Amino acid sequence: MRSGVLFEKSIRHRERRQPAETFYMNRLISIRTLLLLGVIAVTCCAIPVAGQLSFDQSIESFFAPNNPDVLLLKKSREEFGGDELVIVAWKEPSLISREGDRELPEVTESATARITNLASQLNQIPGLNPDQTRHLVRYLENSPKSRNTRGALLKMFEGMLIGEDEATTAIILQLLPEADSPVPRAVTLEKIRRVALAFDGSSAVAGEPVQIFDMFDLVENDGQLLYMVSVVVLSAVLLIIFGGVRWAVAAMGIVIASVICTRAALVLSGAKLSMVSSMLNSLVTVISVATTMHVIVNYRENRRQQDIMAATATTLRDLWQPVFWALATTAVGFGSLLVSDIVPVRSFAIMMMAGTGMVLIFTAAIVPAMMATGPNVPVPGRAPAEDTLDRLLNHLAHSIEHHPMLSASVCLVLMLATAPGLTRLTVETDFSRNFRESTPIVQSLKFVEKHLGGAGTWEIAFDVPGELTAEFLNSTRELTDKLQALREEGLKIDVLSLNDAIDMPPRLGNALARLDRLQKRQPDLVEGLYNPSAGRMRVVLRSHEQQPAEKKLEQIERVRQIVSQHFAESTAANTAATASGLFVLLAHLIDSLLQDQLTSFLVASAGILICMTVAFRSLRIGLISLLPNIFPVVLVTGALGMLQIPVNIGTAMIASVSMGLTVDSTIHYITSFERARRTHSVAESLRIAHGGAGRALVLAYLALMIGFLVLTVSAFIPLVYFGALLSLSMIGGMIGDLVMLPLLLRWTTPTAILDPSNPHPTAE
Secondary structure, three states: OOOHHHHHHHHHHHHHOOHHHHHHHHHHHHHHHHHHHHHHHHHHHHHHHOOOEEEEEOOHHHOOOEEEEHHHHHHHHHOOOOEEEEEEEOOOOOOOEEEEHHHOEEEEEEHHHHHHHHHHHHHHOEEEOOOHOOHHHHHHHHOOHHHHHHHHHHHHHHHOOEEOOOOEEEEEEEEEEOOOOOOOHHHHHHHHHHHHHHHHHEEEOOOOHHHHHHHHHHHHHHHHHHHHHHHHHHHHHHHHHHOOHHHHHHHHHHHHHHHHHHHHHHHOOOOEEEOOOHHHHHHHHHHHHHHHHHHHHHHHHHHHOOOOOHHHHHHHHHHHHHHHHOOOHHHHHHHHHOOOOHHHHHHHHHHHHHHHHHHHHHHHHHHHHHHHHOOOOOOOOOOHHHHHHHHHHHHHHHHHHHOOOHHHHHHHHHHHHHHHHHHHEEEEEOHHHHHHOOOOOHHOOOOOOOOOOOOOEEEEEEEEEOOOOOOHHHHHHHHHHHHHHHHHHHOEEEEEEHHHHHOOOOOOHHHHHHHHHHHHHHHHHHOOOEEEEEEEEEEEEEEEOOOOHHHHHHHHHHHHHHHHHHHHHHOOOOOOOOEEEEHHHHHHHHHHHHHHHHHHHHHHHHHHHHHHHHHHHHHHHHHHHHHHHHHHHHHHHHHHHOOOOOOOOOOOOOOOHHHHHHHHHHHHHHHHHHHOOOOOHHHHHHHHHHHOOOHHHHHHHHHHHHHHHHHHHOOEEEHHHHHHHHHHHHHHHHHHHHHEEEHHHHHHHHOHHHHHHOOOOOOO
């Protein structure tokens, strides 16, 4: 305690004679208690505000408001009553009966009772539009008792309300728009599932609204759980490595303060979390711990030769610049995602930049108290295997020094082996692959698509002439036939159009007359396909969600080609036809992310080059710092292409995020090397950097890897990929910083010793 008082008194006597840098570091130490109390007060005030951060659970939020596909989707919902459909499907062995030789298809009495009973229960659930509930009994009761008519009706609804085996049936429910629903969407879907499960224990509840809700719900819950797990796991890592509660508590204090204040700032700015930004808490945690790791290791080395206050001042003076630039380049890496066309990705970039800024602020406010508060601050301990690590680092430095070409060849071979994979990246649009196989949503999707038909819904919408004509309906019949013919090309597409309904037997009169009769018998069926007041008509398409990405994109492209060609050749009307729907949005969502990856990677590279050049006042350092950080990106993304692992929403951001994180250790290594170069040769400086910053960066990378591996226990597959691949990129970053970076510094650094006390450099 006495040494602390003497230190603080001596500050005032030396203030005018000390450099500005030392002066500010000493002032920071002198007000450390005030800073710590300030952090506690600000965090406590931010807690209630942070709790108000909401989660945007709409797929439309992934796109700009003026995105053409989003506008078409909203327009369609206004014109045709919405496309948010929930499918409740189950096995009904005694579904259809046929009367003797007449073979008049009828729903059996037992099946009729069960279907109507379930439909009645479901219609009582708030958040549904009961007028739009669709099932076989409803349509068959309103159709003529004709064998041909009934057969055609069953054929039209095959794959939707009845399976090909005539032993599977479904009820299709239409959700009210969330703005009009009296209860949250979660309540509606939970009640649907509960009623369906009570009705039949093996029933399936599917549909794109269910899939989307499950995805967001899973991500939100996993985000909170994984944050808590990562805090506990990384606290344990710090305890094991440094053997003191102080270091773990300080690091977690930075984490908690940064997370809470970032969330509060987002609330005040009007931002919302999205599926992408659910990783905010976990990423802020690993960034905070990695930063603290470098500080503690440096402080431990200084405590070997200095007392508490002197070691604290030296640590702050030596590390404030590398810590600032490390976090600045991390922010640049995340900021590069601002070039994305996906709105939540841009929001995620802003959130992570804000979070990184909070880490910088709270590190500066908490670290001085961590290192200098208390009567007897213990020296941070050494990790159980740290002596072995030191020997390995010394051996690695020796190998690089004596076998530089061999070391360079190993790195070059790794890059050449994986680089071709960058041109082979594919996109994953199978929605079910976002979930583990055992989850209810995947099991429901498999049931529906095996026994009924595709669960992905989209449409072709087009203008109708002011006065609907038989000629125009004949033209749409031709379009329907062309679309149905796609199945002969091997494309899994089911088509439902107004022509399918009006062309059912008996075909009496022209198309307009048959439409008029259908309107009287099945008004809800007509309303879902034709809106005369808006002058719009649509053809509904259904595609399998569980199919390869290239098949989905091929379907969308082929349908658009057929529609464009059809209306270009048609003389029935001058109409604008469009293909849209949730299926289309989801298919192009990841495709857009993949296109953004290259742009964001280039922006991140340029931003990091500028930051490194400014930080070290050297374009040479800026340029050579890029290669070790590009190295892990090439390894990971190239390996994805080589192994033919499709890119999903988690893996599509790996390049930018990886560069932003791995460059931190590059800065600390170069700083250590440049400091040693003032009095040592290049070879000696590299050995010093390997033994000091090298040890810290290995421990920091270890913390990052453990933190990201926590994400692999998520039930949401993109989070699993994100965590696993970032952990692998940390290994690549370690190789880049401990092998490639020393080689580049060795080959490009002047061989003169930069002794600041000697104006004449000394040759080695």
